[in-house]
Amino acid sequence: MALEYLAQAFLIVTTPLNIMVLLLSTGAGLIMGVLPGLSATMAIALLTGLTFNFPHQTALISLIGVYVGAISGGCQSAILINIPGTPASAATALDGFPMANQGKAGLGIFIAETASCLGTLVSVIFVLTLTPLLTALALKFTSWEFFLLSIFGILICGALTARGNALKGWIAGVLGLLVSQIGLDTVDTIPRFTYGNVNLMATVQLIPVMIGLFGFPEIVRAFKDSADDNILPLSKFEIFKGFGLMIKNAVAAVRSALIGVMVGIIPGVGEDVGGWLSYWVSKSRSKDPESFGKGNPLGIISAEAGNNACIGGGLIPIMSLAVPGSAPGAVLLAAFLMHGYRPGPLLMTETPEFIYNIGMYLIFASFAMWILALFIAKGTVRILRINKKIIMPIIFTLCVIGAYLINYNMFDVKIMFVFGILGLALSSANFPAAPFLLGVVLGPMTDSNLRRALRIHDGSFATMFERPICIFFLTVIVFMILSQTGFFKLFKKSKKPLEGN
């Protein structure tokens, strides 16, 4: 049965019209992903309206294409100018930008896009085979688990980005969490830090904060006289070397994709966390963790395979429960419903072919993305050849548009500017921006789940220790804090003299 449906899906997608639509929408997604501030959520939302009157299958193909494209495109701007195109690719910038500075931007983009493609493909396998089983995992997560997972994510990100001083990373994370507290709180709708401003009551939007934190410092730094107009060599893709790297790191890539799928399944935790988690696992399992953050290709591969695998992972709860795993997933669900599909428990009996169609479209979209991304990259790497003093003001204009288009509201542009100044100050003192951003992403989840859990259990923390997944998270969190603060080193040191005696 399954093969039959797959064959049908293959026939649908290979009609000339659908191939055309797939290429166009994947390309549009890639461009939106590359441009800082135009997020995957927006790309899908725009397309949902445009494709309303398309035939159903064609519309689905274009939506999948734009989703895959947007998530994968973000890595190019992250690698080339250190401004992630989407929040999901913040982890890619960590090793990608140093690689570009070493004159290996082409290679960096090649492995990033290849890892994205691979990540999506691995996630498709899970969508097709294990949807019912993995749905059960999503239902294991209650408020306590969500709370601990978000704390875990911020701690990891802080420790990873702070270059040896986890303190600064965690301070940045706490600041991000505090920013997310602005607005009407999600449990009781009580205003916090809003100063009576309606725009602030709606909470600070994520994308303007991201553009400000990452983009602004890079833009302003280019104004310096001393910022020599260093023009980096235009690097080749070095396809053979790239494939070599992929094969060498294949195990890590698949592992990252698996982590991405798991993260994608958990509702509310999306692509942003997937990349960080798989990056962390790769780094802590590596024999040479010091090389991460300095242009290690494995860093790029883990981050990109991880965040792209969330696409497939995120589709699993959509298909089985009609509950989206991330913001772009929510728009995708709306689009499915608009086209008359009813994701949920009846999907397999009413339209059994749907899941196979989506799987096949994902496969095609990831290959289309891979080819198109490399084409587009041929153009984008040229940015390195142009004087930064010309590029950066233009990028600022794009940032303004990106911030505005989130809600069609000038207030968001002003927020972008304010966070830009803040980001400049923080980055001048080597505070990393990524944990700040993740704090803003995960803040509402941290706050509402913690208080919800406490409310359900009448203010008692005790129930947290009765749940196996919670205990797992707690152990890892305690272990990480101790290792980052040098507790273990202390232990080792105190042991040595003992042995000496």
Place this chain on the structure above:
Amino acid sequence: MKKILALLLAAGFCLSSTAQENWPTKSINLTVPYGAGGTTDLTARALANAMGRPLGITINVINTPGAGGSAGSLNVQNSPVDGYSILANGMLAFTTMPINGYTDKTFRDWEIWVATYAPNCVIVKQDSPYNTIQDLINAIRSKPGQITAGTAGIGSGGHFGAEVVKAVAGADYKHITYAGGGPALTATLAGEVDFSPQLLAEYKDLIIAGKVKALATLAEEDITLAPGVVVPSIKKAYPEAAKFLPMGEVTAILLPKGLSEDKLKKIDAAFEVAVKDQAFLDFTASRSFSVIPRNRADSQTFLEGFAGRAAYILWDAKAITIDPAKFGFKRP
């Protein structure tokens, strides 16, 4: 110099007034003050598509979640009244905005076209000990403040549903709020909360598949979802609940008053076409929404009753401090 300036201004004025007659000349933004995939969002998207065609332009749907829907609504309220920014909102949250203290304007300050109605439904997990609405109500009565209800937040459709259950039981429940209908549903499935009184459309398929048990709907009649799957009205077990019914989310499109009658007529016409559009009707049927189209005048009369009912549910539940009478809301 002054004369030239005046002339220029006049010329500009003429230009803009001729532009008005040609409205709409560019795409219209339809703001949905919630995330994608919810009842309001889906209705808005279907309507946007159906209304865009007679108007000859595209209507872009923009999701601006935050502050329980009031942020997006106030954004539209504060933007220039040129007909290019329209709001789609659920009437429960919208009509209670003034008594929640978000704004001084009421629904009477808006042009409103009521489109659809989606009833509430009380569900419990498949292996829950409660098999009928009586079981649940008795449990609430015997353990006041202990039974947990998962909703999409303060002022959401689910919150009103829970308040009706509370009024029937005469005892309080424990309100647990989630970031939306989806998370509230997963929490019910995971067993984190005892019941969920959200909108029927959100878990229609789960009821048919038998993954959750539907105890009662807050519509006035029983609802047949599929052959053999009937959700009884709460009125059957508790006739005294009738005065709160029908309870559920009413979705409408609106814009602040002040637009020229000319443009309003164009919207009237597009709305008339849209609510008879086959794609729109198919879509609403698949989601179990009823299409209850009302023109501008009828919408205002309809909302007088509806808003009063919603406001006094909140007032009696002591969830607000502003007396609905201050805004002329009438007790049902």
Place this chain on the structure above:
Amino acid sequence: MQSKNKDFVFSIALTVFGIYVLYEGFGIYQYAANPPFNIKIFVISPAFLPIILGTILILLSVLMFFESLRGEGNSLKKQRKDFAEWIKTIPGNPDIRKMTIGSAFMGIYVFFMMANLPFWIATLIFLFCMFIFLRVGKVWKIALIDLGTVGAIVLLFQVIFQTSLP
């Protein structure tokens, strides 16, 4: 400014910010404890996380403060002196001047020009001023790049993606 010195300044600023968060947090607690909310239990109050975060922020900042004083000759007095000296060097530093003026341009663009002018005119003026200020080339070349960029942006966003710009 030395990185230790920056840490020193930031740790003080962040501690002050943390104290402000605590102050606001108690205000939120008061607000929520009164009608109509009546949330008097601290752990379920909306002020719970802000207060916890404020406390953590102060703790981490104090840690950073002491860390910045550690090491050879990093006394409190020296850090204060270093900071005062750094302040004096600001007006003479061409990099900081360029960055400040550039940011000011961007601020004017965001806060004033966008509010009063159509998007494309504001952007034309902004990019032109910016390129002149950064001396990227001859005036005709700047004008060309400027027009090309704005044209491309309008084409991409308004024609292809069908969005409306500010």
